[in-house]
Amino acid sequence: MASMAKRKQKIKEPKIEITWKEIKRQKVLLIWSAAIVLYGIIFYYLPLGGWIMAFQNYRPKDGLFHSQFVGLAKFQQLFSDATFLRVIRNTLSMGVINLVVTFVMAIVFAILLNEIKSNGGKKVVQTISYLPHFLSWIIVTGILHDALSGTGIVNELLLKFGILDQPLNFFAHPKYFWPIVAFANVWKETGWNAIIYLSAITAIDPSLYEAASMDGAGRWSKIRYVTLPGIKPTIIILLLMNVGNVLNAGFEIQYLLGNGLVQSVSQTIDIYVLKWGISQNDFAIGTAAGIFKSLVSIVLIVIANMIAKRSGEERLF
């Protein structure tokens, strides 16, 4: 793998000297990139100024400049709150479960789809499978609520097959909540996530498959020794990007599916921010929770990137 990195360096174009002529030549590109940098500053960096709130006893009336400065008091309050600690646990757990399940399912699905010989059938399956991606969570949770209710189709089937003898109220038991969320994520996103793997698979040189066939490889061996290694770079890059998203375990689905009985496992950091920050008018505590979330995300992504670098795989930076 080290050789691959070296090869890459070799391909690098020779350095271009920055001259007025060169700048003029790249005028349009420069203007566009300036626009994007400006966009980044306005929408990503300026709002970071709001982080000051986390260190203040912020009151909207007084604004950022006249609110009382309280140092790390809000963070202390945050970490001494048992609810917040529980919320971190929920977010992390659901984030990891979702990441693993949706990730694996998307790859498996892409590979299986690729094995379908009939082109028409493949297209139909693919289209149907990524349609749920375009449904909003409110619709998905509505469907789930109906399907899993006491008189819903799931209970009806379980009763018919004699697995249960009376309807089970899935949403009343904390132990079912995470699996339901994971299932919903898989159902909604598998088809969509598989697209990128499918395109990566198409990019694999067909002669490799031919060669494998010559060597007597069956279907399984081809998947194992050609397809999987072929899409490995895509897998690693997407995994890295998703690791940074683990704490974005979701808001809508937990907010919409949650209820009092399962709130100890359903609430995520985002819901905490809404509940104890925005709706209690305590923007400081909401901001503090948000900062914590961002920091953890950055740390996670750096660690994941380092591991990838160590093992000589593709990486983000």
Place this chain on the structure above:
Amino acid sequence: MKAKKLAALLLTAAVAAGTLAGCGGDSTQADSNDVAGVEGTGGDSAGSNGEMKHFTAFFAVPGSEINDDNEIMLKIGELTGAICKETWLTGQTAQEAVGTLIAGGEYPDFIDGGDGAAQLYEAGALIPLDDYIDQYPNIKEYLTEEEWDKLRQDDGHIYWIQQFGNIYGEEKATTHNDEAFWIQTRVLEWAGYPEVHTMDQYFDLIESYQEANPTMEDGMENIPYTILCDDWRYFCLENAPQFLDGYPNDGSVIVDPDTLKVIDYNTTPTAKRYFQKLNEEYQKGIVDPESFTQTYDEYIAKLSTGRVLGMIDQWWDFAYNVNDALKQQGLDKQGCNYVPLPITIEEGIKNQWHNSGGVLNVSSGLAITTSCEDVEGALAFVDALLGQEVHDLRYWGIEGVDYEVDENGEFYKTEEMRMNASDTAYKASHMCSYSYFPNYSGTSRDNINAMSPQFQPKEFYDALSEDVQKCFEAYGAETYVDMLGTSEAPGAWYPMYSFSSNMTTATEGGMAWAKMDEIKHEYLPKVVMASDFESAWEEYMGVYEGCNPQAFLDEMQEELDRRMEAAEKYK
């Protein structure tokens, strides 16, 4: 050429960067004016001077939006020169919606923050109204000096006008708009209209009915008792112990009228008995197993099928949707309408489910925000809405279309008009009550009619479905209120919820209140569902004490004392 354009674009972007928000605001303003122009020339909405003012309003309570070309809205527009586009809470709590508005910093012209009203005040989003009130006779007349004073915030200004509970002239009490144990008339009819006074009798009745009639006429299974527990609406589970002990709806505490001390209703022996009873009924299968996981929409859908025999709820929370649905499906003929029962924990306690006299909930009301550019125009609109002609339009509708007038000047409706008034599509395209603007109940300025049809005794009674009429007759009642009996408003402090609903975590008591609310959402359902009630109750009480409820009670006591002192002035 291209490059120049791009550079120009970039330059504009850079210059505009600082004032981006402002620009955005302006352009939307222009847009809405354009729309106004188009509508204005559309014919029937053109005001006399051709300039229709357009206001926006957000109410942090659930409601139905009406169509943009709503007939009565346009007619009121002709009379007042203004139209207001109302939007409502959907799928959030009031505090979340208001918090989001504050974070964004842009508001509609009018707002009722509901439980989030104090946040708006804290954020400096509202305009003080005291200097304006005297200029508008109808607004001035709307509340008494004492009531206006009650609305003053701690900085001495008035920021909102409470819209409800204001009785003009003689009170005409017909509907019990508040909380009660409700039961379908078919259950009472089947049992021969028995007297039901306690919780035990109530559930015995439901149980025996369910045993004899497990299904509806069309074979659908009955749901004997359901509990709405969706988010802030969990009061249907939570606050019954105060009523069961014979106290009125102070909402967050009981106030002992003799000693003027607050009592926590969560920990009273009655509370325990109430939840234990629910637990027993849950184990027996009488309480709907989906109670604690259903959403509000699912609950309303359930009630609309007529399957649910009984529940606790506030009338306003279910009746406007459910009664119309039952009527449209003809289920009222099967006795699926709900009537309230005067239930307490023991026989012989005087119930206070219903209180006579208006309740001034000072915690929220109609306010005007700092985003409103025409405060005087906005207040003139409110003033005009309180005039009798417009008020009749809002609540009665158009003469000859929505109501008729008999030779004595009394308003009445035909059966077809009533049917229309219960049709959602018709309501959206025709009726416009501006219901969260100040309004009156009681008697109209003509001294004949009620301010709205539901308070007109004859019209109210004629509009009732047969099953409810029969039921009332059996109990010697003429109105829903008669079913419960009525009590005077308990005292100057009433209601205490107008203080607790505006608490935030900024104070120790507010923090305790928020925590109590949080854990009750989890433990009350658990207690009801537990296989071992005693240990579940003990666990709940342990967690409950951990929330420091005493801090909350102390602040409530302080407020109670303050209110009693303030009331002294007017004695």
